[in-house]
Amino acid sequence: MGSRPIGRALHVLGLLFVLGFAVFPFYWMVSSSLKEQTDLLASPPIWWFRPTLANYQDIFADQRVTTAVLNSMIVSTATTILAVLLGTPAAYALARFEFRAKRDLWFWFISNRMISPIVLALPVYLLARELGMLNTHLVLILIYLTFTLPIVVWICTDQFRSIPSDLEQSARLEGANQFDVFWRIYLPLGAPGVAVSAIFAFIFSWNELLYALVLITSQGLKTAPVVATNFMSGYELPWGKIMATGTVIVLPVTIFALIVSRHMVRGLTMGATK
Amino acid sequence: MTSAATRSPGKDTAAEGGLRAGRPATVKRRHHPGYGRWTPFWFLAPAVFALLAIGIYPMLFAVVTSFRRYNITRRADMLDGYPFVGFANYIRVLTDQTFWDSLLLTGRFYLTVVPLEIVFGIGIALMLHRPGLGMLRAITRVSLVVPLATTYAVVGLIGRLIFNRDFGVANQMLGWLGIASSDWLGNPIGAFLGIAVMDIWQWTPFVGLIFLAGLSMVPVEIEEAARLETKSHWALLRYVQLPYLLPGLTAVLILRSADILKLFDMVFVMTRGGPGSATDLVSVYVQRVGFKVFDLGLASAQAILLLVLTILLSRLYIRVFYREID
Numbered sequence: 001m002g003s004r005p006i007g008r009a010l011h012v013l014g015l016l017f018v019l020g021f022a023v024f025p026f027y028w029m030v031s032s033s034l035k036e037q038t039d040l041l042a043s044p045p046i047w048w049f050r051p052t053l054a055n056y057q058d059i060f061a062d063q064r065v066t067t068a069v070l071n072s073m074i075v076s077t078a079t080t081i082l083a084v085l086l087g088t089p090a091a092y093a094l095a096r097f098e099f100r101a102k103r104d105l106w107f108w109f110i111s112n113r114m115i116s117p118i119v120l121a122l123p124v125y126l127l128a129r130e131l132g133m134l135n136t137h138l139v140l141i142l143i144y145l146t147f148t149l150p151i152v153v154w155i156c157t158d159q160f161r162s163i164p165s166d167l168e169q170s171a172r173l174e175g176a177n178q179f180d181v182f183w184r185i186y187l188p189l190g191a192p193g194v195a196v197s198a199i200f201a202f203i204f205s206w207n208e209l210l211y212a213l214v215l216i217t218s219q220g221l222k223t224a225p226v227v228a229t230n231f232m233s234g235y236e237l238p239w240g241k242i243m244a245t246g247t248v249i250v251l252p253v254t255i256f257a258l259i260v261s262r263h264m265v266r267g268l269t270m271g272a273t274k
Numbered sequence: 275m276t277s278a279a280t281r282s283p284g285k286d287t288a289a290e291g292g293l294r295a296g297r298p299a300t301v302k303r304r305h306h307p308g309y310g311r312w313t314p315f316w317f318l319a320p321a322v323f324a325l326l327a328i329g330i331y332p333m334l335f336a337v338v339t340s341f342r343r344y345n346i347t348r349r350a351d352m353l354d355g356y357p358f359v360g361f362a363n364y365i366r367v368l369t370d371q372t373f374w375d376s377l378l379l380t381g382r383f384y385l386t387v388v389p390l391e392i393v394f395g396i397g398i399a400l401m402l403h404r405p406g407l408g409m410l411r412a413i414t415r416v417s418l419v420v421p422l423a424t425t426y427a428v429v430g431l432i433g434r435l436i437f438n439r440d441f442g443v444a445n446q447m448l449g450w451l452g453i454a455s456s457d458w459l460g461n462p463i464g465a466f467l468g469i470a471v472m473d474i475w476q477w478t479p480f481v482g483l484i485f486l487a488g489l490s491m492v493p494v495e496i497e498e499a500a501r502l503e504t505k506s507h508w509a510l511l512r513y514v515q516l517p518y519l520l521p522g523l524t525a526v527l528i529l530r531s532a533d534i535l536k537l538f539d540m541v542f543v544m545t546r547g548g549p550g551s552a553t554d555l556v557s558v559y560v561q562r563v564g565f566k567v568f569d570l571g572l573a574s575a576q577a578i579l580l581l582v583l584t585i586l587l588s589r590l591y592i593r594v595f596y597r598e599i600d
Contacts, residue, residue, distance in 0.1 A: 014401045015414045022417040025432045025475060026424065028443060032435060044446040090321035097314035105318070111588035112329065116536040118557045119577040119584070122564045123332035123339060129346075146329045149321055178313050207425040209539040210557075214565050225427040229543050232434070239435060246428040257423030264419055265483045269525055 026250070033243035040239045055240035056248075065245055067220060068227035072249075075137050075212075075223060076205040079144040083201045086145070087152030088194060092182045094153065095160035096168070106157075112150040113270045117210045120146060125214055135218045143211050148201035154270050155200065155263070159193025160186050199260045200267045203253045224249045333581065336574045340364070344571035356571075363575035373576060375551060376559040383466075383555060384534050387473045392526060394474070395481030396519070400511070402482070403489040415486075418479035426476075430543025433472040434459065444471075462552035465545050469553050472540055477533075481526050488522040489515055521595075528591045532584060556580065 032040060034051035059065040093099075094106055124143055125134070133139045167189075168181050176184070187194065212223040222230075228245045231238060257264065340363050344356045351357075367373055402415055424432075437444050437458035445455035458464035492515055500514045538557040541547065547554035547562065560580065564573030 008406065011401060011404060011407060012410065014397070015407065015410050018398050018401065019410075019414045019417050021475070022414070022479060023420055025429070025436065025472075026420050028436060029428070029432050041441050043441045044449065045441050045443050086321040086324050089317040093314040093317035097317075099311075099314045105322070107592050109321075109325075110592060111585070112325070114532040114584045114588035114591070115329070116532075116557060116577075116580055116584055118536075118538060118560050118564075119336065119581045120329070120332050121561070122570055122573050122577050123336035124328075125565075126339065126344075126346075126570060127332060127335060142324075142328050145324055149325060153321065178317075182317070203423060207423075207427075207539075209425075209427040209542070210561070213542075214561075225425055225539070228431060229427050232431070232543065242431055243435065246425075246431050250424050250428050253425065254420060254423045257419045258416065261416055261419040264422060265480070265487055268422070268480055269484065269529060 026254075029243050029246050029250070033240060033247045035240060037238075037240055055244035058241050059244050059248065062241075064219065064222075064227055065224075065248070068222050068224045069248060071137065071221060072206055072224040075140050075144070076202050078137070078141045079148050079205045080198050080201040082141065083145055083148035083152045084194060084198050087149050087197070088156050088187060088190075089182060091153050091156030092160055092186050094157045096165065096186075109150045109153045110270050112146055115146065117208075121210055121214050124211070128215060135216055135221055137221060139215050140212060140223070143215070144205045144208065147204055150270070151200045151204065151267060152194075152197040155197035155267065156190060156193055158266075159190045159197075163189050196260050196263050196267070199256050200263075203256055206249075206253050336577055336581075339571055340574035340578050342571050344574070345567075345569045347568040359571070363571045364579075366572055367575045367579060372551070372554075372559065373556075376554050376556045379551075379554060380534060380537075380556045383470065383473075383537075384531060386466075387470050387477070387534075388527070388530050390474055391478045391481045391530070392523065394478045395485050395526070398478065398482035399485035399489055399519075400507075402486050415483075418483060421476045421479050424476065426539035427543045429472050429476055430540040433468060433540070433544045437464075437468045437471075459545060460549060462549060465549060465552045469541050469544055472544065473534075473537070476540070477530065481530075484522040484526055485519055488519045491518045524594055525591075528587060528594070532587050532591075535580060535584060535587075 031047075031051075033055050034053070035049055036052055036054065039046060039049045090109075094102065120143065124139070128134045128136075128139045163186060167185055171181050171185055207225065208223075209225045209229065212226050213229070216222055216226070224245070228242065228249060231242045231245065260267065341358050341360065342356045343351050343354070343359045343362070345351045398418070402411055404411075421429075436442050439445070439455070439457040439460060442458070444458060449455060456464055458468045497510075497514060500510055504510060534555075536557060537555055538561060541553055541555055541558050542561070545553040547558040557580075560573055560576045563569055563576065567573075
């Protein structure tokens with residue numbers, strides 16, 4: 001049995017390597033955000049340095065960044081709420097009713113997972129231009145429904161299916177109508193699934209760049225990923241500020257993602273794997 | 275409404291239990307007595323109409339636009355009322371070498387990153403599945419969520435810092451291995467490898483977690499019996515675990531192809547498709563035609579062709595994965 005300790009050691013090393021690989025770029029971003037410009041531009045890069053919060057003071061004093069984070073909050077929260085409002089009743093219908101074309105409808109929701117944003121970005125740009133909706137948060141909130149609504153419908157359908165239907169039966173015997181059943185039984189009992197789907201909707205909207213880039217050009221309305229990207233022009237890049245902004249953008253969604261980490265695969269595959 | 279009273283209507287319970295146990299198709303409707311034909315419609319209508327208005331309508335608009343001369347920066351086009359030009363835009367796309375090059379490059383990118391993500395992913399899944407080291411395994415598993423949650427645009431920003439010629443940590447690490455430093459994002463091959471590395475970083479955890487889900491489907495008794503039979507990890511993988519990995523593999527192949535067709539944010543931030551056209555993946559190219567050149571007729575035709583490709587992919591995906599769902 002001489003191979004056991006060796007196997008165990010390899011297992012430890014392998015796991016440590018994976019752990020390091022997974023968190024390194026994140027670590028490097030955070031540590032760079034704590035460096036002064038001279039430390040950042042050191043060649044070769046230095047790993048031990050005196051950390052400073054100066055970059056964070058800079059970006060929080062910079063109205064562009066604070067406004068952009070606020071904009072992202074507004075857009076992501078609004079689209080998430082809208083997706084939950086529209087998506088949960090649909091999920092209830094898909095989970096509990098039999099009707100014609102149910103399968104097709106279901107597949108249609110799912111196949112939105114595959115649509116490339118560039119396909120929609122062009123016509124939405126033209127339509128928004130004609131309707132005078134370019135440079136509004138509303139157009140982003142609505143277009144984000146194309147990916148937030150399917151994820152809410154998918155996860156909530158799955159969740160609602162697991163609620164025992166005799167609860168519904170007995171409520172109906174007591175005279176509850178269909179909407180009461182949805183509102184008083186399915187939403188409260190399905191709350192964990194609804195919350196998970198809302199978190200996914202928020203993460204996906206928060207991270208979105210392409211639509212935000214092409215549909216919004218006025219500085220005061222831009223979302224956080226766009227503003228972070230805008231730092232990448234000019235002669236000497238303010239790397240400290242860029243990485244601090246990156247950290248501010250990534251940190252909240254990372255925390256959200258850790259909360260739903262058990263469901264991560266299901267959310268990203270739309271349930272191909274359980 | 276007390277839950278105890280609603281939960282046990284007494285005499286009904288046995289009959290219902292019997293129904294649920296058997297669940298024959300013919301009595302399925304009796305689960306929901308008394309809902310009208312239109313009831314599901316009212317629950318579905320808001321979501322369906324929202325998706326029709328924001329998803330399908332713009333797509334139809336794109337189809338119409340793809341048959342027009344529609345460059346919003348050319349006054350002549352506007353004065354002509356963006357005239358219909360038949361299939362001219364499609365002919366331009368199909369004869370446009372740059373478009374084909376960008377599709378080809380996207381294919382090459384897929385063939386570069388996906389096999390590596392699959393190999394690393396299986397390795398990660400096996401390590402996370404192997405018994406022992408509970409704490410370290412749990413931490414590692416959770417850490418895989420970090421790349422998946424990172425804003426794609428920020429991945430591009432990090433990539434630009436890591437692969438910087440002068441103060442990038444990639445060159446430093448390669449230096450430790452005795453490899454000379456180079457200007458990654460300044461040369462075609464380096465830039466291609468740079469975006470490939472960032473993609474592998476972000477998506478290998480996804481692939482690994484899919485395979486881990488597959489491994490956990492192997493019945494415990496079978497796996498333990500096999501472990502008693504053989505000490506060879508390879509035999510265990512090949513004859514016991516592999517069949518359970520195959521559905522995940524198909525999911526990875528299809529979803530990654532859809533996602534790489536979509537891939538824009540990270541590449542746009544990291545290289546803008548350059549240097550030259552070295553990282554000009556198809557989404558980046560179409561975005562440039564649409565929003566830098568503003569030739570929206572041509573860009574719409576390109577987008578429609580992409581859409582057709584995407585629809586084929588999603589039909590394939592649905593056919594493979596959702597057959598049994600009713």
